[in-house]
Every structure is written in C-alpha cells, then in structure tokens.
Amino acid sequence: MPLPKAELHLHIEGTLEPELAFALAARNGVRLPFEDTEELRRAYLFEDLQSFLHLYYALMAVLRTEDDFAELTDGYLARAAAQGVRHAEIFFDPQAHTARGVPLATVVEGIARALDTSEERHGISTRLIMCFLRDQSAASAMETLQAAKPHLHRITAVGLDSAEAGHPPSKFREVYEAAGALGLRKVAHAGEEGPAEYVREALDILGVERIDHGLRCVEDHELVERLARERVPLTLCPLSNVRLKVIDVLEEHPLARMMDAGLLCTVNSDDPAYFGGYVGDTFHAVREALGLTDERLRELARNSFVAAFLEDDEPRRAR
Ligand code: HPA
Ligand code: ZN
Numbered sequence: 317m318p319l320p321k322a323e324l325h326l327h328i329e330g331t332l333e334p335e336l337a338f339a340l341a342a343r344n345g346v347r348l349p350f351e352d353t354e355e356l357r358r359a360y361l362f363e364d365l366q367s368f369l370h371l372y373y374a375l376m377a378v379l380r381t382e383d384d385f386a387e388l389t390d391g392y393l394a395r396a397a398a399q400g401v402r403h404a405e406i407f408f409d410p411q412a413h414t415a416r417g418v419p420l421a422t423v424v425e426g427i428a429r430a431l432d433t434s435e436e437r438h439g440i441s442t443r444l445i446m447c448f449l450r451d452q453s454a455a456s457a458m459e460t461l462q463a464a465k466p467h468l469h470r471i472t473a474v475g476l477d478s479a480e481a482g483h484p485p486s487k488f489r490e491v492y493e494a495a496g497a498l499g500l501r502k503v504a505h506a507g508e509e510g511p512a513e514y515v516r517e518a519l520d521i522l523g524v525e526r527i528d529h530g531l532r533c534v535e536d537h538e539l540v541e542r543l544a545r546e547r548v549p550l551t552l553c554p555l556s557n558v559r560l561k562v563i564d565v566l567e568e569h570p571l572a573r574m575m576d577a578g579l580l581c582t583v584n585s586d587d588p589a590y591f592g593g594y595v596g597d598t599f600h601a602v603r604e605a606l607g608l609t610d611e612r613l614r615e616l617a618r619n620s621f622v623a624a625f626l627e628d629d630e631p632r633r634a635r
Contacts, residue, residue, distance in 0.1 A: 318400030319613060322620035323584055323595045325528050325551035327407045327447075327477070328385075328427060329376055330587025331392040340378035340387075348378070360590055365509050365560050366479055368590065376412055385426025390437070393430060395588075397438040399596025403624055405443040406431075407475055410460050411452055420460075424467045431470075443625050445503060447475040448491060450483040457491045461498070472625050473501035475528065476518075480510035485517040492522040501625055503551075505529055508562060512536035519548065526551060526623060531562060533579075534570050544578035549623030553586035555598050560591075566605035575612065582620045 334353035341348050350356040362368040379385060389406070396404055406427070413423045424444075431442045446464060448457035464471060474495040476488060485504055492502055506518040508529035515533050518524045530550035533539045543550070554571060557563045574581050583602060588594045593601060599616070602608055608616075 318398075318596050319599065319617045320402045321400050321595060321599070321617040322403040322405070322582075322624045322626075323396060323401050324405045324526070324549075324582055324620060324623055325407070325553055325584035325586055326392070326396075326404060326595075327372075327409065327587050328389055328392060329379070329409055329412065330372065330591075331395075331589050332375055332379070332388060333391070333589045336388065336391060337375050337378050340380075340384050344378060344380045344384070346378050346380075348375070360559075362560055362590075365562075368560055368587070369479060372587065372590065373412055377416065379413065380418060380422075382422050382426035382429065385423055386429040389427045389430035390433075392588075393434050393438045393440050393442075395594055397440055399594050401440055401595060403441045403443075403621070403626060404434075405445055405472070405625060407445045407447045407477065409447050409449060409477065410464070411449045411456060414460070414463075420463050420467070424464075424470055428470045441626070443472040444470055445473045445475045446471050446500075447477045448488060449478040450476050450487065450505075451479040454487050454491055457488055458494065461491060461494055465498075468498060468500070471500065473503055475502075476504035476506075476522075477528070480505060480508055480514065484510070484514055486521045489521050492524075496523065501525060503528055507532035508557075509560075512539050515539060515543075525549075525625075529553065529557075531557060531570070534574065540574075540577050540579065544580075547580050549580045549582060549619065550574070551582050551584050551623070553584050553591075553598075554602050555588075555591045555593050556586035558591075566601060569602065569606060571602060572606050572608060572612070575615065580619055580623060581616065582623050583616050 334356045502524045503526045504518040504524045505528040506514040526549040528551045585595045
C-alpha cells in the first residue's frame with residue numbers, strides 16, 4: 317500500500333503522456349513535429365526551465381476540446397490514485413490555451429468534469445489552481461482573472477508559473493490583490509531558477525500562503541529561519557530539479573537538510589509526464605538517493621495534508 321499523500325504541485329498540462337499526445341493529435345488533426353512517441357520521448361532532455369517550457373507549450377497544441385481536457389485530467393487522477401494520492405491541488409495555465417484560440421470555458425469545464433467524478437472514481441479530493449504565465453504581461457494576467465469570473469466556483473487559488481528569471485513576483489502585485497478581493501487563495505512559483513529574493517517578494521508583496529519550489533531559499537539563511545518560523549509550506553519537486561538542471565544529481569538535493577532546518581517541505585511531481593515519475597515514484601527516488609527513513613517519508617506525507625487547502629476555505633495567513 318503506498319503512503320497516502322496529497323499532491324500540491326502538479327501542472328495538468330505536464331501530465332500529457334506521449335501516447336495521449338499522439339492520440340489527441342490524430343483525433344484533432346494536429347501535426348506534431350515528431351514521428352512517434354519514441355522520438356518524442358528522446359526530446360525530453362532539457363538544458364534548463366526554458367528548454368522544457370518550449371516543448372511543454374508546443375505539445376499543448378493537441379488539447380482542443382472539453383473532452384481532451386477531461387481525458388487528460390482523468391488519466392492523471394487514475395495514475396495518481398495508484399501511487400497513493402488522496403488529494404490533489406492541480407495547476408492549469410489558461411493563457412497557454414486562450415492564446416491558441418481555445419476558450420477558457422472549454423479548459424475549465426473539461427478539467428472540472430474530471431474533477432467532479434474524482435472522489436467517486438479515484439478516491440481523490442481535488443482543488444483547482446489557476447496560474448498566470450509570469451513571462452506574459454501583468455495586463456494579460458489581469459484580463460485572465462477577469463475572464464475567469466464566471467468560473468470562480470471551480471477555482472480555489474491563483475498561482476504564478478513559467479519562465480522565472482527576470483519576472484519577479486512584484487510584477488503581479490495588482491493581479492494578486494484583485495484575486496484576493498475575489499476570495500481566491502494565493503500561491504506562486506518562486507526560487508526555482510529565480511533568486512531567494514523572489515521568495516520574499518512572493519510572501520511580502522503577493523501575500524502567498526505557500527511557495528512552489530522555493531528551493532533557492534537555502535542560499536539565504538535568514539529567509540530559511542523565517543520560512544521555518546512562519547511554517548510556510550514549500551512544494552518541492554526533486555525530479556523536476558534534476559531534469560531542469562537546477563541541481564546536478566538527486567543525491568545533492570537539499571531536501572533532507574531543509575527538513576532538518578525545520579522547513580515545512582512537501583514532495584511533488586511538477587510535470588510527471590516529462591520528468592520521469594509521478595509522486596509515488598518521486599517519494600521512492602528521494603528515499604533511495606537521500607537515504608530518507610520511513611519516519612521522514614511519513615513526515616513528508618503528513619506535511620502534504622497540513623499544507624493543503626483542505627480543512628477550511630479561509631486563507632491561513634491573513635495579510
Ligand atoms: N516551473 C515554472 N513553470 C512551469 C513549470 C515549472 O517547473 N512547469 C510548468 N510550468
Ligand atoms: Zn511547477
């Protein structure tokens with residue numbers, strides 16, 4: 317029996333496995349620049365976040381209809397359930413779809429259709445987190461937030477993802493203020509490729525409740541102390557960090573040291589179709605590479621429920 321756990325850092329578009337990508341391409345008459353799934357898989361050698369994002373956005377071309385989004389999401393939930401996931405908080409990237417002419421309603425209703433049957437079909441409770449692409453303008457993020465108003469009953473929180481360097485959280489101050497006023501909770505990617513200072517900005521300027529990644533906080537001792545004191549959850553993604561060359565090898569991942577420093581760490585899969593494993597695989601990999609004890613693994617699983625937007629619908633850290 318895999319350890320029951322919550323997954324808190326998962327991009328639904330990053331669960332698009334090569335087999336489904338080709339099936340949807342055929343169904344929708346989209347031509348992919350790869351001959352077959354093997355050639356596609358061979359392209360999964362990334363130099364950095366940007367080189368991954370290039371392929372991640374390109375493959376999304378196959379996602380066109382509500383059925384496509386429902387099938388993508390249900391497939392993820394089935395695989396996650398097999399690895400012990402009991403609760404999933406799922407990111408989606410609306411701008412990556414609306415920019416291709418796919419209406420926001422198609423995306424949200426397709427994903428939501430799968431989420432609506434998730435407890436019954438897979439035993440997984442869910443929340444949906446709408447991410448803004450930080451390498452797009454703040455105005456575009458604000459338009460996306462406005463366009464999402466008819467769908468807010470489906471959406472728990474806003475997040476911030478895509479190319480981090482040069483796109484600090486402060487760029488999205490007004491958007492996050494507006495999201496908070498609409499009753500949405502807040503998270504943001506920070507400190508993946510960007511500096512520790514972006515983690516501070518996400519907390520102090522955006523008022524986020526969790527930091528996605530946050531890995532580079534380890535470069536700033538005072539920040540680590542603050543994150544530990546304030547019990548700010550970090551949604552770490554160790555396999556992603558290796559594949560995107562944020563760290564060299566898994567054996568050098570600071571996860572164990574971060575837990576020793578009192579940080580509220582969780583372990584997640586990020587974009588599992590691209591990074592070599594779902595969250596159960598990730599637990600297994602860190603156990604092997606870092607020699608984590610069973611007690612440490614149970615702590616990570618416990619943390620995932622503590623950090624989840626589960627127990628109530630009120631922001632935990634009012635700002
Ligand atoms: N980082 C930033 N943006 C992303 C990622 C990531 O790991 N995956 C999908 N969008
Ligand atoms: Zn991510």
